[in-house]
Amino acid sequence: MADLKFLADESCDFAIVRALRGAGYDVIAVGEFMRRSDDQDLIERAYREQRIFLTEDKDFGWLVYVSHADSAGVIFVRYPGNVRSKLGQAALRIVQEQKNNLVGAFVVLQPGRVRVGRKPEKRL
Numbered sequence: 001m002a003d004l005k006f007l008a009d010e011s012c013d014f015a016i017v018r019a020l021r022g023a024g025y026d027v028i029a030v031g032e033f034m035r036r037s038d039d040q041d042l043i044e045r046a047y048r049e050q051r052i053f054l055t056e057d058k059d060f061g062w063l064v065y066v067s068h069a070d071s072a073g074v075i076f077v078r079y080p081g082n083v084r085s086k087l088g089q090a091a092l093r094i095v096q097e098q099k100n101n102l103v104g105a106f107v108v109l110q111p112g113r114v115r116v117g118r119k120p121e122k123r124l
Contacts, residue, residue: 004099007046009055010037012077016054019088020095027054047072052102054091075107083111 005026008017017029028051030037039057046053052073075094079087094114095102101116108115 004095004102005049005051007042007049007051007053009042009053009057010035011056012054013056013079013084013087015084015088016077016091019092023092023096025095026051043071043074050103071104071106073102073105073107075102075109078108078110080111086111 006020006028008014008027008029008031010031012029012031014029014031017027020027030042043053045051047070050072052075053071054075054077056077056079058076075091077087077091079090090111091109094107094109098107098114098116104118106117108117
C-alpha cells in the first residue's frame with residue numbers, strides 16, 4: 001500500500017512513528033537502534049535509502065538550505081505541547097494528502113498549517 005519510506009530522527013515524537021507504521025508505512029526510528037546520532041550522517045542515510053526524514057530538530061533546515069545537503073525530503077514538525085495529542089494523526093494525514101509532493105520537499109508541519117517548500121538548486 002504505502003511506497004513512501006521514512007527515517008525518524010531521535011527528536012521525532014514516537015506518536016508519528018506509530019501512526020505511520022500503523023498505516024503500513026516503512027519507518028525506521030533512529031532512537032530504536034542508536035543514541036547521539038550525527039545529523040549529517042542521518043540526512044545522508046535518508047538520502048541513500050530514499051527515505052523522507054522526520055524531525056523536530058531545526059538543524060536539518062540549515063543542513064538542507066544552507067549546507068545544500070542532498071535530501072529525499074524532510075518533514076520538520078513544530079507542534080507545541082498543548083496540541084501534541086493530535087500529532088500522530090496530523091502527520092499521517094499530511095503524508096496521505098501530500099504523498100505526491102513529499103519527495104525532495106522540505107515540509108513544515110504546524111497545528112493547522114503545512115508549508116511545502118523546495119530547496120533552491122545548488123550553484124556551481
